[in-house]
Amino acid sequence: MNDAKIRVNKFSFYYGQSKALHDISVDVKENTVIGIIGPSGCGKSTFLRSLNRMNEIITDTKTDGEIIIDGRNIYDKDVDIVDIRRKIGMVFQKSNPFPKSIFDNVAYGLRINGAKDKNYIAQKVETSLQNAALWNEVKDRLNTNAFELSGGQQQRLCIARALAVEPEVILMDEPASALDPTATLKIEELIQKLKEKYTIIIVTHNMQQAARISDFTAFFMMGELKEYGETNKIFTSPAKKITEDYITGRFG
Amino acid sequence: MNTRQLKQIFGFNLLRICAGIIFLSIILILYDIASKGLNIISWEFIFSMPKKGMTEGGIFPAIVGTVMVTSITAIVSIPLGMGCAIYLNEYAKNGKLTRLIRLSIRNLSGVPSIVYGLFGVVLFVQLMNFGTSILSAGLTLGLMTLPWTVTASEEALKNVPKSYREGSLALGATKWQAIRTNVLPYAVGGMLTGTILGLARAAGETAPILFTGVAFYIPFIPKSVSSQFMALPYHLYVMSTQHPAIEQVKPIAYGTALVLIIVVFAMNLSAIILRYKLRKLKEE
Numbered sequence: 334m335n336d337a338k339i340r341v342n343k344f345s346f347y348y349g350q351s352k353a354l355h356d357i358s359v360d361v362k363e364n365t366v367i368g369i370i371g372p373s374g375c376g377k378s379t380f381l382r383s384l385n386r387m388n389e390i391i392t393d394t395k396t397d398g399e400i401i402i403d404g405r406n407i408y409d410k411d412v413d414i415v416d417i418r419r420k421i422g423m424v425f426q427k428s429n430p431f432p433k434s435i436f437d438n439v440a441y442g443l444r445i446n447g448a449k450d451k452n453y454i455a456q457k458v459e460t461s462l463q464n465a466a467l468w469n470e471v472k473d474r475l476n477t478n479a480f481e482l483s484g485g486q487q488q489r490l491c492i493a494r495a496l497a498v499e500p501e502v503i504l505m506d507e508p509a510s511a512l513d514p515t516a517t518l519k520i521e522e523l524i525q526k527l528k529e530k531y532t533i534i535i536v537t538h539n540m541q542q543a544a545r546i547s548d549f550t551a552f553f554m555m556g557e558l559k560e561y562g563e564t565n566k567i568f569t570s571p572a573k574k575i576t577e578d579y580i581t582g583r584f585g
Numbered sequence: 586m587n588t589r590q591l592k593q594i595f596g597f598n599l600l601r602i603c604a605g606i607i608f609l610s611i612i613l614i615l616y617d618i619a620s621k622g623l624n625i626i627s628w629e630f631i632f633s634m635p636k637k638g639m640t641e642g643g644i645f646p647a648i649v650g651t652v653m654v655t656s657i658t659a660i661v662s663i664p665l666g667m668g669c670a671i672y673l674n675e676y677a678k679n680g681k682l683t684r685l686i687r688l689s690i691r692n693l694s695g696v697p698s699i700v701y702g703l704f705g706v707v708l709f710v711q712l713m714n715f716g717t718s719i720l721s722a723g724l725t726l727g728l729m730t731l732p733w734t735v736t737a738s739e740e741a742l743k744n745v746p747k748s749y750r751e752g753s754l755a756l757g758a759t760k761w762q763a764i765r766t767n768v769l770p771y772a773v774g775g776m777l778t779g780t781i782l783g784l785a786r787a788a789g790e791t792a793p794i795l796f797t798g799v800a801f802y803i804p805f806i807p808k809s810v811s812s813q814f815m816a817l818p819y820h821l822y823v824m825s826t827q828h829p830a831i832e833q834v835k836p837i838a839y840g841t842a843l844v845l846i847i848v849v850f851a852m853n854l855s856a857i858i859l860r861y862k863l864r865k866l867k868e869e
Contacts (some may be wrong), residue, residue: 364678415758429748429752
């Protein structure tokens, strides 16, 4: 796969002395959904947060290897971390709207990236909310506080906020883990739609969810990538015994 | 009734007595000062100059002096303290040096105020050549309130959820953008609350201004920050212990004490109201 959007090459990650990720190598194609599954503490979130260098908020961390996005190692010294994070959006496990109006939440990323023109911002907010399938529910109350939205709406607002700055890749860290089935379904439908424009990497605890929405699945355990392949294959005829044990619910 | 219950009743009443003693002493102090000071307080007492060797007239210069000194204290303490807190909480790595800085700041709040006064004389009055003045006294008090401002500001910053910072950074904000647009707006209220409490303490201090600028008797309003000045706490000290006609000026002393208490109380009250309003805002 030479047309890989993201190429992870022998990537390792350390918290202090402890190694959390061991020599991960993986290629991600453009416009696909990658599901990352594995038991708690297996390093799947750490891996996800390595892709937009979000782990660097924590001090005393170290990396080895490369993560190449569009032909460029994002861990190179001369890479601007702000560019990386704008290009690679992130949706967190717990929806984290800011204590601002719905409009200002979506406009936030535009404004910090220097947008001034009011019409442009308003237009962008509308299309982002439409793309996040939230517009119809909030168009009449854009100025109310985002905290008044339901849990599922808040999470879609966070997706809209991420979309507004026009990322190319979207990282999602268990985006539906705190939502009820209806809200979860909406998020899953949304992910299918977003795939047309974006490359999506999603960490999930829910194996059915991974099977439903992802094109490729990566199975992590103890900081190692145990198996990676087309979702169909992973879930029907996994190459490794341990993968089979996990997806059939024998542990985890 | 068994011994367990007796012990319970005994313990409970002991605690009640502790609370009662504290409450009573506060009431006694307030009653004593209010009953002796209230009848001298009038618009004239507040807004006129002391006359005839301070045996008559008002305390206006002392009020103005205290307000001016406290303003200088605020100008020094607010930006410096908040800046230091932002650095410590947001930027500094949690290493040995940071811990040492934090420890020193905590310990500074335990340094006796007279020591700050002596330090102020050396640094501001002599070394920096500001002379005995409002400026020197305000700067000295500013140093003294810094531990309060820094500690309160750091607490306020810690109360802002981590997810606000992360969410902002994930959208491509620089660290400073994240702090300025998505952390400070939600911390500034708490920062101010702590700062006001520190300033209220500074307004009532005598020792730090004793050598750095306060004067015994200046029956006019200070012209600039480089003048000497009268201040409420020192005026109170003078009127109650230093004045030659001590019996005659006693009512003035009590009036001054009452005004000082009201000023400090008003500042504390504004901090409480501010905190209450912000809490309500957060719940909304």
